[in-house]
Structure formats: C-alpha cells, structure tokens
Amino acid sequence: MPLESNARIVKELARRGYNAEREAVTLLASAPDSARALESAVDSAPDDALRITADHVRTTLGSPPAEVDTASPGQSPVETEGSSLDSDTATDRDASVGNDTSAASTKSTDPDDFAADSAVDSAVDSAVDTAPRAGDSGHARDPERRQLDVGNDMTGRSTGTGEYRDFVRTFRDRYERLSKMLRGRVNHRPAEAIENMPGGSDAAMIGLVNDVRSTKSGHWLVELEDTTGTFPALIMKDKGLADVVDEILMDECVAVEGTLADDSGILFADSLHFPDIPRTHRTGAADRHVQAALISDVHVGSDEFMADAWSRFTDWLHTPEADPVEYILLAGDMVEGVGVYPNQDEELDIVDIYDQYEAFAEHLKEVPGDTEIVMIPGNHDAVRLAEPQPGFNDELRSIMDVHDAQIVSNPATVTVEGVDVLMYHGVSLDEVIAELPEEKASYDEPHKAMYQLLKKRHVAPQFGGHTRVAPEDRDYLVIEDVPDVFHTGHVHKLGWGKYHNVLAVNSGCWQAQTDFQKSVNIDPDSGYAPILDLDTLDMTVRKFA
Template sequence: MDELVRGLMSNNYLITPPAYFLLSEHYNKDFTLPELIKFAKAKGTFIIDEIIAEEFLEAKEIITKPKHLEKFMTGKKPEEQSPEESEEGQTLEISEAEEAPTFVSEAISEVVKEAEKLEIPESQEQHLTSEVAEEPSMGEIEETSEEAVSELVEEVETLEEDKEAVEEFAGEEETEESFETNGEENGENGEVKRKVIFDEYGVPLVAEEELPEEEKKTYSVYADFKVSPREGFEFIAKDIEADFKVKFDVRNVKLKPPKAKNGTTKEGEVIVKVYENYFKSRLKKMRKILRENPEVSGVIDIGKLSYINPEGDVTIIGLVNSKRETRNGYMFEVEDLTGIIKVFIGRDKEDYKKAFEIMPDSVVAFKGRYSKRGIFFAENIYLPDVPLYKKEKPPLEEKVYAVLISDIHVGSNKFCEKAFMKFLEWLNGNVNTKTEEEIVSRIKYMIIAGDVVDGIGIYPGQYNELSIPDIFDQYEALANLLSNVPEHITMFIGPGNHDAARTALPQPEFYREYAKPLYDLKNAVIISNPAVIDLHGREFLIVHGRGIEDVVSYVPNMSHHQPVKPMVQLLKLRHLAPTFGGKVPIAPDPEDLLVIESVPDLVQMGHVHVLDYQIYRGVFLINSATWQAQTEFQKMVNIVPTPARVPIIDVETAKLRMIVDFSKWCDV
C-alpha cells in the first residue's frame, strides 16, 4: 500500500483514485501529509476527491487553476478545449461539480441559439433584472423583435430562479445564495458567498469556489507574549564560552537491519531476527560492563557448564528470561548465546535480597556451583551497577549553571502558563534576591527532558482537557514561549511520550513537520531520547523516564511518589528500560541503544511529574518535575505532582545548586 494512502487511512481519511494520481507525484516533494490533512479538515471532509486535491494543489501554488472548473465551463475536458474557449468567461462557484446538469446545458443552448437570431437596435437595449448587473450590449443592428426579446428575458429569469435544481446538482445545503455580479456585491449585508460573472446574454458561465476563511482561533498561542532582558542586568554567562557536545544521540547511530534470506521469507521472520540481534547486542554490552567488576571472575559460558568440575565455584552471565519465587528461594531461567539454565538462590544466602531487584530481561551475573541435575545453585548475585568510586574532574575557571526542566505540557488546560511566564521573566533578570541574581547571571544551559506539549489523542478523553486542540498550534505556542529565553542560554530539547515522535523507545527526535517551530529557534539544540550531553567535561544523561513505570510494576517498594528510587534501580541494572513487553514499548532496532554504557555524572528524568533527587555512588539523579497541575488521570492513580519547581545545577560539580519555586503562580 502506498505511503500516502496508508498515512491518510491511519488518520481516518479516504482518497479517491483520481485524487491519488494528482497528489502522489507531489507528495513529500511539495507538500507533507499533515498539510493535506489540515486542508481537508478546514474543508470539513474526510474524503479527498479530485476537486479537493486540485484545490489543495492550487492553494500550495503547485498548479495554477483546478481542471474541474474548466470542465464545468465548457463541458469538455481541459485538453479538448481550444485556447479561445479556455480564456472566455469565468465559472459560477458550485463545489463538488464536474459537469453541468442536463437541463441547464439544454436551456442555455436554446437561449443562445434564439439570441443569435435577434437583431436589436442600440436604442432598444434591454436591462435584464433579477441577478443580472450589466446591460446586454449587442451592437448596432437594423431590426428587432420585442416579443422575442421578452421571451428571452423570461427564459433567462426562469433559469436563474430554478435554484433548487442547481443546489441539488451542487450538493449545497444552503437555501439562499448571495452573488457578486461583475465585481459588485449583492448579497445580504454585503455578504458575498458566490462570485458570478455572466456572458453577454446574462447566462452564468463559470463557477469558482473560493477557499473558506480560516476559522478564528479561540485560544492563544502566546504570539503576543514578549519578554526582554532587564535593563542594566549583567549576564555574566554571555562572556562565558559555550562548551558542549552531544556525545550520544540516537540519530547518529547507523543501524543495519537484517536482510531477508530469500523472496519467500515472511515479514515475521525478519522481525524475530531483529529482536534476536537486539538482545544479542544487550548481552554483549552488559557482559563487557560486568567483567569490569573485579569480583566477577571465572566466567563460563552456560553451554560449557556440563564439561567442568561440578565441585568448583564458577560465574555465569546471562539474560534473565523469567523469575519466580518458591518456598525456599527464587528460581531464574537464564540464557546466553550458548544455552539456557535454571538458577536457584536460597533465602539463606547473603545476596538473596538482590533477587528482588532483578527485572525480567535484565542481564546479571551469578556465582555458584553447577549441579549434575542441570541446576545452577547461586551463592552471589552481581548487578551491572556503577563503580563505588569516581575520579574527580578538574574545576572550571568560571561558575556556570544549567536549568533542568521537563513535562511542560503546553496545550493542556492544566498547563501552568502564568508560572512558566514568570520563570521566563526570571531568566531575563527579573529576580528578587542577590542569590538569585548571581544564579541567573551565570545560567548558560537549559535542558528540557520531554513532554514539551500535551499532544493529541495520547489517552481517552484527552480532547476535553486541552486548551489548544491542534498539535501544530501546540508546538507554535511552545516555540513562542521559548523564544523569550535569552539568546546566550543554549536549550537542549528532547521528546517524550506525549510528543509528536516515535512512540517506542528510543525516540530519535520530534517529527519535523509538526515541531518545525522548535527547530527554527536560534538557540535550541534538538536531541533524542535518550541522549548524553557533555557540558564542560561533565556527562549529563538525559532521559524522559518511561522506564520508571516498569520498575514500579516489577520491583517491590517502588512508587511514583518517590521517582528517584526507580531511577537508582535502572542505574544499577545499567539499562533505561530493561523489560521487553511491559508498559514501555521498545522499538525493534537491531542494536540496544538503551544500555547505560558510560557512567554519567548526572542523570535527568521526568515523566512522573514529581521533583525528587539523590546521589548514588557519586552520580546525581534528579527527576525534574513538571509545569502541569494535577490532571483527572493523576487523581485516579493518586499521583500528586510538584509543578513549577526549577532545579538549578552547578555544572562543575554536576550537583544541585538551588531550587526556584514558581508554584504560587500555578493556580489552574
């Protein structure tokens, strides 16, 4: 199925074959799918036929004149018209029309034939009343027939008054029409719905449908909101040279999906192969991380266990396919590239509690002995984890700060717009204390970790909770707000599950056709989810944080109220979404890009709308809260957000410097 047809059907639109042939040659060259859908929506139709297609292409200036208008004017196809015919007259605007109805064509033909027989002197020219605006001028003629002229006038007036037939042909629901004759308005109150130009006999020749005026928006996209830097405020960060590098971005990784073996290979077989490569990639990366731990020694492949001395202690590393609790302990099924084995750890073992932290599909190491019964009895469990100690990094010459925010949710009726505007004013130097003045003057970076808009159709009933019901306008509104961030502050903006981006993890970027206003911001850097940013030699791991959901589901004593605890678990497992088939959708990429291969200095997540932070083995973890007040869904699941709180990070230490609270302006 063609990409254009498939895209329209997925958005509940239909397209006719003639329209398809018109549009397909221009698709993705001169226009995009969202533009076509927006035009059809403005037209109030879900069926894109030839007329809609031609009018859309004319509006995009791809064609100069819709062909269906020429066909109506002459009753011929455009290619059958002579140049003289194509230049004469204009068309009466009757939408959805391709040919004139039979009774109209016959009546016009008879009237014209009769008129050609008449010779009317200039002194006896007649004015056609009704809808006709100009006197019919036929030149100087010697003889006339008043009776014939009178009959002609009656025929024309009868034809024009037969509105019901014309309306039936045009598919119009209106009962009254207003016309403009030869450029003059004659509708009620000056309203012109149709532009009509008559030939010299007073017969309407051509109809051109005028595009409907775009509906006036009943909501704001913050185009008038402008903030300027406070006069006289000294921004020290202006003189600090920007030092950043996007060390990891999903878009920079070249993936090679597996090829089909032959022409009979089924699509399902290729997908299975992709996931096979995905988990092989995870296992390979995790084995490398685990072997860096000096306690993980004597590693043996699972397939070789039957060949070694069963009395000695050995270590295996594998992917946990499943785990279940028994009366005496935990039983795991563990797999590597060479085989599968059952692993048991008893309640009396020292590392038994670590079994609770192991999530399905995570990679761990077990140390113990192999039994001839085909079971591996574990004494110790080793998670990938991060090292106990980190090397100190050299200090910076100048203090520089970064703002970490997420989950703005522009477009939601719970968006704290007043608080966000106060925050933007604060960034421009409108501060209250000397401490804040020092902080603001040295802010060089701002990182936004996803869910920047509320999106469309993310959950049932969302439309009733939107203040901006158009996804294009949501991104335009966000860009208008962020355009007030001082130019010396570099913004890193990544997607979340509410954004116009791939739903499954990892998310490469925002779809450009929807979020184009963000790409146009001069001081914005669009990043993927996840991404690693190097700020002055410090690594910031930026993730939206959907993996928190699976941790809360599988690990005891975890909740959304304290999101930093699930974040620590993900760091221990060195993976951002370990469980496949859980709440978090994972894309069938041939390489696992969610492994935390390098230990960062800071991990930022969002998603759960609660501000929380903690230092774990030298790594600062923070959940950067939200700018959205509590929604109806959050009330149902008992999530209490902490909106409009802004954490400021000292880049040198990669630790929290202060939290600025704007929540008193969040009164929605």
C-alpha cells in the same frame, strides 16, 4: 539575519555604536524579522542614546512595556543528600544538594576572568551589558567559552524493520556490552560450557534474565540466557540475597556465581552481581561557574499547563541572579499531545498537535535568546512511542527552531562543559516502580527508581511491559559510559539524590493535576526548576508556582 543569531545582533548594534540590555537582544532575536526590527530600533532611538533598552524595543515592535514583578521565590537553601518534595511542603522554598551548603545563586565570578580575546568580542561583551552592577551576580555570559556535545543520538540512524531478527540483534548487543562490564568480577563460563562441567564445580555465568520464580520452599529460581543457551540458578532463602532478588527485572543482565549441583543440572548461587556504577566514579566539572536548568514535562496544550509559573521562570532567567544559567536541558513532553490517554481531548486547551508546538515555541521565546537549549522527546510528543525515540521530523523542528535549540533522541548523553548528563524521558520508571518493593522505587521518591536503572546500566531493562522497545542495530538504551548527572522526567514528581557519585534528578513538571491524573492518584510536583552548578554539581531547586 537568522532569528537565533543573538551574537550577530549584538555585533551589529556595537558596529553602530550602541550597547544593549540582554532582554532587548532577546526581543530583537525573537522578532519575526529580526533584521528589520533591529533597523527600526536603531532608527527610532533618541539621538543621545548609547544603549538600546528592552522597553524601547517593545515600543518599536508595538508590544506593551513589561510590568515589574517584585515577588521572588524564597531564598532559604536546605541541604540534603537525597530528597523529594511534595507540593504542600515545598511552596516558597529553595533546596540545594551537594557538598556546598550555600545556595548556588550566591556564588560569583570575577568578570575579568572572562576578558575577550578580540576587539569584536569586547564589543559584544559590553553591548550585552554584563558588567557587575549593584545586586548583579557578577557573572559574565561568554558564548565563546561554552562547550556542548551530544553523544548516543540515534536520530536519523534507525535501522529496525520490526522483524524477529532485529530484536535478536538488539538483545545480543545488549548482552555483549553489559556482560563486558561483569566479566572482570566473575570467572564467567557460557551456558553450554557449564552444562559439561562436573558436578560440585565452582562456576559463574553472565546472562540476561529469562525467568524468575519462587519455589514451594521459598527459594528463587533464576534462569539466565546467553548466546549459547540457558541455565538455571537456585538462590537459597538462607543465603542473605533476598534484597538482591527483589531488585531483579526480566531481561536485565546479571552475573551469578556459585557451585554446581552433583548432577550439574543447576547452579546453587552464592552471589549475584549487577553491572552497576563503580563507587569510585569521578565526576567531571566545568572550569568556571556556570549553571544549567534541568526541566521536563512542560505539556503546552493542556488545560492545566501552568503558563503563569512558566512566565515567572522565564522572567527570573532575565534577572542578574540567573546570569550563570547558560543552558537549559529539557527532558521531554514539550506538549500535551493528542490521544495519549482515554478522553484526553476533554482536557485539551489546544486540540491540534502542530498548534501545540507553535504555542510551545512562543513560550520558549520567553527564554533569554543567548541560552543554549537541548531537548529530547517524551511519550506525549509527536514521535514514535518505542524507545529509543529519534528527535522530531523536519516539520516540527522548523516550528521549534527558537534560539537554535538542539533536538536529540531519547535517550542521549549531553556533555556540557565537561559534565556528562544522561537525558532520558523516563517511561520505564513506571515499570521499575510497579515491579520493585516500595522502599526501593516509588513515585514519591523517583530518584530511587533511577538508582535502579543506574545499577542495571540500562534505562529500560524490562521488555514487553509498559515500555515499548524498538529493535535497532545496537541497543541505544544501554548506559555504557557512566554519567555525572542522570536527568529524567515523565512521572511528574520531583526527586533527587546521589548514587555512587552520580546525581540523579527527576525534575517535576509544568502541568497542574489533570482529571486523568486524579483518577490514577498522581499528585504532581509542578513549577519547579532544578538549577545545577556545572562546576561543583551542587543543585538548587527553585519553585515558580
């Protein structure tokens, strides 16, 4: 019996006349030999027992009974439309974002709506003990109703060899796909056609930003490049476009329209457009009340990994209040890694990378076994640094096969019961924050930097800086389809807000401040778990540290 087969364990118990606590099922599924553990639990059960309890399974497996922790996170929801928390003010507090001002955990769903379609399914439902009790959420976890699809996963599809022509192909694909988003807004002409137009003509060009520089007079000269050549555009300082120019990054795709000079050698810009997210974007929604936990940057193996906070989180996942949390979406940096930054070895609790993943898998076993988990890699993980990052190799996947977690590339789009979640670890956020004015992008408000990526429709628009880009047949970093939720990590700061109806969430981390972070002035937001309602896209942020 596979370790992750919670449903099979439940059906087998039901066949033998037992139901079971959900935590008991998780413990059986996590056992080294789940089939033998189940046999032992059944054989040693009292003759008059009808239900297998978690404490009975622990006794059977030789583990001590769990201690009851009466502490719980604060319950006061705070409504906000865009926010970040620093760790001094966020302690013992929940926060919610969205149209509903009530905490997500107060919602309930009639379990009768989730009636099983067959006798076997009915046995499964009763065996995991999901009927409402006093203090229960009233939510019936039903794996048969779950829907999870992954798009834009490039794992196993890498074609790049690192040659110059590979980069040309990648940037040509970027231009073609992003320019399509802009052609409906401007009357675009190729660079070579604009060169042959008479002076004084109205013209518009779509291109990748090849250069941006200020003139002595305080104007800005932007050179655009398309597949036919380059052409300069002059943005005058009195045109009211200073705020727009401040947001331009190298290599991104923009459209400029204006009037050609008399000698046709330059385009005087009247307006500049980014591909952007339509303001009319309509989000998807689940057809039942179900939730997803958005987390990232666990960093197992670090001296500062917050194991106690993680255990409080996973303990909470076993409570009735957390019954609706049927999905966990983890946006990279499962482990601390080795050699990621100078003198990192001095801050490691586990020095071997494989041992780090073994330890991470053990911590993942604390999550209820019937939870769907999707993970992408980050820059601390044992994959290539260049983006897009494919999912892990077979050896690491075999280590992290707990709960049959899906491991996909960075970035990837995960559709969870009708809600499209763009998952990206977020290395390019460093670049965006470094290049743009503080009011437009900062570590204290990481969601604003995410807004810029949505506006540019690309998760890593600038090439040649902090973000390494791998050349592929297509540019997997283009945000071609508008997501409903944009989930990142990397910067270890908590922030969220809505941009053109897209919920942008940077989910903080599970690592306390390291000496290296102190040296670069990073004060992390640690031990938070944003909990997303998939039916309303409201969000509750819970703190476990």
